[in-house]
Amino acid sequence: MTIRALPSYALLAVGSIVVAFPLLLALSYSFMSESQIATFPPPLIPATPSFDNYAGVLDTIPIGRYLLNSFVVSTAVVIGQLITASLAAYAFSFLVFRGRQLLFFVFLSTLMIPWEATIIPNYITIRSIGWLDTYQGLAVPFMATAFGTFLLRQAFLQIPHELWDSARIDGASSLRFFFSMVLPLSRPILGTVAIYGFLSTYNQYFWPLLITNQTLMRTTQVGIAQLRFEETLRFGLVMAGVIMVAVPTLALLVLGQRQLVRGLTAGAVKG
């Protein structure tokens, strides 16, 4: 590190702290007593850090159950998306059939349709088949992904076609080639699709708000929002809830940053 780099580091440090400030503040307030939060000027650091707010969250809402619900639903969506998208991407990259182009456009066209524009009929459907307050109601509508299919297809197209040719000469069926060659070779991009599916499902709010009424079927995001609508708004409690809910996604960000970046930039840079 040279002296010349110091201004750069100073700017980077300031920028990082400003951007991460709301999150750091939430962490700090989650250890603060309500009486300290009420002092002026607004405090930054807990005077006597305690886990009281976390205990308070556990007493107020069934946060463990919410976390379980969110993990079950998000994992189910990830598994569903990996299966549906990899099968579809395989057809769009290795199989030759008439109408392939047209069907690919059908897939891409779903990217233009905002979920909110179809949410009313979807709600009516889910209610009429008795899927309100169920895991399948929360998960099944999101188990197909055009974006994931698109990402996987791009990756599958990078796999040398000679592999497919020689597999066929060896008498391998197309399904066997898919499982023994294509999927193992595409692990990184499958990781991208998985992380995306998990994050976007775990962070959902509108849909779970609509289709869950029983307390025990709520997911994390809708669950912590209840803390905001308690009779008295206790910010220490809310921030403890916020941290408990955000930790899994932040851990995923740290572990899977490379995968996330790959997904985000696929649309923007490569076109």
Place this chain on the structure above:
Amino acid sequence: MRWNARDSRQLGIGLAYLAPSLILFAAFVFVPLAQSIYLSFFNTRATGAITTFAGLDHYLELLTSPAFRTGLLATALFALYTVPLGIALGLVLAVLLNQRLRGINVFRTMMSSTIAISAAVGALIWLLLLNPSLGLLNYILSLVGVRGPEWLIQPATAIIAVSLTTIWLTLGTNIIVLLAGLQGVPEEIYEAARLDGARGLRMFTRITVPMVSPSLFFLLVVDTIAVLQAFTQIHLLTRGGPVDATRVLVYSIYQDAFQNFQFGYASAQAVILLVLVMALTLIQFRFVERRVHYQ
């Protein structure tokens, strides 16, 4: 180009692989889409069951409704406050992050951290920051001699408060996309510009901004679509209020469908949302196509 038995067999195999996705898309995207459009021409009971044909009534009512016009205006303001500022901020931070320094990845992770943060979590944290008596925002403003408003109580500031929250939430995505764009700019271009005497701000406006314009345009479209779909932060911060100041299109759909149970009227608004998003996406597809053509 006759169709023969081999074509049918190949199509059958292809469809077998596509079937899981196609069935789900049909059930949860295409059929509901048609139902949304269909519902928008009908009146319904509170259960959602269709009663009478309404023709274009819902659309005509929307055209003349002051509440709907206020909502569209709120949506436009929301986009105007959120998208340009969010992208500009993202670009400045991405330029800062686009340096070859030891430990740069720590800063990159910190600055892009909001990508993992849900709208609900973000909104609840900003509820604290924006609080007139307990929040830090007004305290910081008071340090520079500005009397901070009651953000969520006044119509003019409520939409700004929701926009600030949204800018923060989208910052992570903007930074990652723009950083990738910046890393795609060949070093020789900067060197050539430097030889020509370009420095600092001039380098930024003449070289950096044009070179990342594809990423900027991508974000302009994607962020605008995201703003059109934003629901959570409004539900948690303002519930559409005060006096409908933040009752944006999606929130209006939510209230008319799930609180007033006017599914037909809400569906007409859903169709308008659909048209807006489709138009934006098509613009983006066309642009990308043209850019690829030029390269």
